[in-house]
Amino acid sequence: MDNLRKGFPVLQQYTYFNTAACGLLPEKVWEFxxxxxxxxxxxxxxxxxxxxxxxxxxxxxxxxxxxxxxxxxxxxxxxxxxxxxxxxxxxxxxxxxxxxxxxxxxxxxxxxxxxxxxxxxxxxxxxxxxxxxxxxxxxxxxxxxxxxxxxxxxxxxxxxxxxxxxxxxxxxxxxxxxxxxxxxxxxxxxxxxxxxxxxxxxxxxxxxxxxxxxxxxxxxxxxxxxxxxxxxxxxxxxxxxxxxxxxxxxxxxxxxxxxxxxxxxxxxxIGWDPIEGQISKLKLIARERFKSAGLLEKWVAEREIYSSLFNIAGDEKLFHKLRSEDIITSMRGNGIRISLHYFNSEKELNKLFAVLGI
CATH class of the missing domain: 3.40.640.10 (Type I PLP-dependent aspartate aminotransferase-like (Major domain))
Structure with missing residues (x-):
């Protein structure tokens, strides 16, 4: 999994769950x-x-x-x-x-x-x-x-x-x-x-x-x-x-x-298999934890097909609390949008869960 994170130096500064707003610039693209x-x-x-x-x-x-x-x-x-x-x-x-x-x-x-x-x-x-x-x-x-x-x-x-x-x-x-x-x-x-x-x-x-x-x-x-x-x-x-x-x-x-x-x-x-595999693993972990904590709309949480983009219950105060912990998200609709890409990790998810108290 560490190989999937190489070339994204921003991950050394932030826990980045905001690809749905702005993707990262890979080192190879920057070099080009x-x-x-x-x-x-x-x-x-x-x-x-x-x-x-x-x-x-x-x-x-x-x-x-x-x-x-x-x-x-x-x-x-x-x-x-x-x-x-x-x-x-x-x-x-x-x-x-x-x-x-x-x-x-x-x-x-x-x-x-x-x-x-x-x-x-x-x-x-x-x-x-x-x-x-x-x-x-x-x-x-x-x-x-x-x-x-x-x-x-x-x-x-x-x-x-x-x-x-x-x-x-x-x-x-x-x-x-x-x-x-x-x-x-x-x-x-x-x-x-x-x-x-x-x-x-x-x-x-x-x-x-x-x-x-x-x-x-x-x-x-x-x-x-x-x-x-x-x-x-x-x-x-x-x-x-x-x-x-x-x-x-x-x-x-x-x-x-x-x-x-x-x-x-x-x-x-990288290949699609590692990309899909990492995203699938992370979104399953995230959905189950968010669902158990009651942070997702019920009908959204129950859908069979779902992406790695989630909107969890939360207000501006929680959004700023996450930002103070260098966890980057977006406020969208009535909640906080969390988006997970292949360069994210279970360790980062656990940090998010700890700050959310779930």
Whole structure:
């Protein structure tokens, strides 16, 4: 387990349970960034001449990691940019299903446009609520977080696949910002039509980079309107009107996207099995202890599928008490959000339990 903690010097200062807000910057990514900016400082445009080749490598790395053909991987600066560009390509008046109280960067952009909006309630009957809302409202699109940002409730891949099987014409758009980086994922068999993610959280890639994955069912159903010089530059975007290029209209920052490629290389070197194994072990220990202490909403604690993100009962006083013990968390909703990644340890959990008195 100690090998999983190497390269994260911040862990020597803090007990860090805040990946859901901001992931750590690995030493390897920091080193890449230092080298990159030195090269840019010394070479200027000579370095940028290789921009297209580097970005192609990033695209192919994402596609390889998440099983999506690289000509269906778009590079974006963050989730919100990507999602808004998609909404701009959807006909006004379309009916879109959302989860009530989902991440604001999903719900607000939809609600601010000329769409018909319907909702599924976020409660113990979430999956049934979604299915009933689809049957009742007959939406064109369902946009949702794979993992809810406040309480960590996760929709399983099996359930998403079931939706696609039952409603094949329903366009499924999943936000994976609180999910990608925690376990292996096969986009091709996921049932999603579009997956979008920022990468500064669980992928530990720093800010300013993200991606979108498209199934081959999407082209023709969206009419994205972004265009620019970058839309036609580089491999996989050779011809005018190219679908992928409409999500990449400008010049991209090789520092940020090179950071993402380096972060992916770290994941690949560690392997999904150790990552998933450590996260699974920690989240099981945490959930059982939180559950026994009555710190979780009952319906959340009883779900079979759950993430490593928890919202425990606690106020601002407790939040500051944790911070005084160098335990880094976030206040979200009506409680304190605890998020566990592969670099965390049982020893750190025991410190948390001791401070909580459970």
């Amino acid at each position: 960034r230092q080298d990159h900016d030195m090269d840019f400082f010394l070479k200027a445009s000579v370095l940028k001449e290789k921009m297209g080749e580097m970005l192609t490598g990033v695209r192919e790395s994402i596609g390889s990691l998440y099983h999506c053909a690289p000509n269906r991987v778009a590079l974006i600066p963050n989730f919100s940019y990507g999602f808004n560009s998609i909404l701009g390509g959807i006909d006004s008046g379309s009916k879109i299903l959302l989860i009530k109280d989902d991440y604001p960067s999903i719900n607000w952009p939809v609600e601010s446009r000329d769409f018909q909006v319907c909702y599924a309630n976020l409660d113990k009957d979430l999956e049934n609520n979604i299915l009933e809302a689809i049957k009742k409202n007959k939406p064109n699109i369902f946009a949702f977080s794979i993992v809810q940002y406040i309480n960590g409730v996760q929709l399983s891949s099996n359930f998403i696949n079931d939706i696609k099987q039952q409603f094949p014409d329903l366009l499924l758009i999943g936000d994976g910002t609180q999910y990608f980086g925690t376990e292996a994922y096969d986009f091709e068999s996921s049932g999603l039509d579009i997956a979008i993610s920022s990468c500064y959280k669980w992928m530990n890639a720093g800010y300013g980079n993200g991606f979108m994955l498209f199934s081959d069912r999407v082209e023709g159903r969206l009419n994205p309107k972004h265009l620019g010089f970058g839309s036609l530059q580089g491999k996989y975007k050779e011809h005018e009107g190219n679908f992928l290029g409409k999500f990449e209209p400008g010049h991209y920052d090789t520092l940020n996207f090179g950071s993402l490629k380096t972060a992916i290389e770290i994941i690949q070197k």
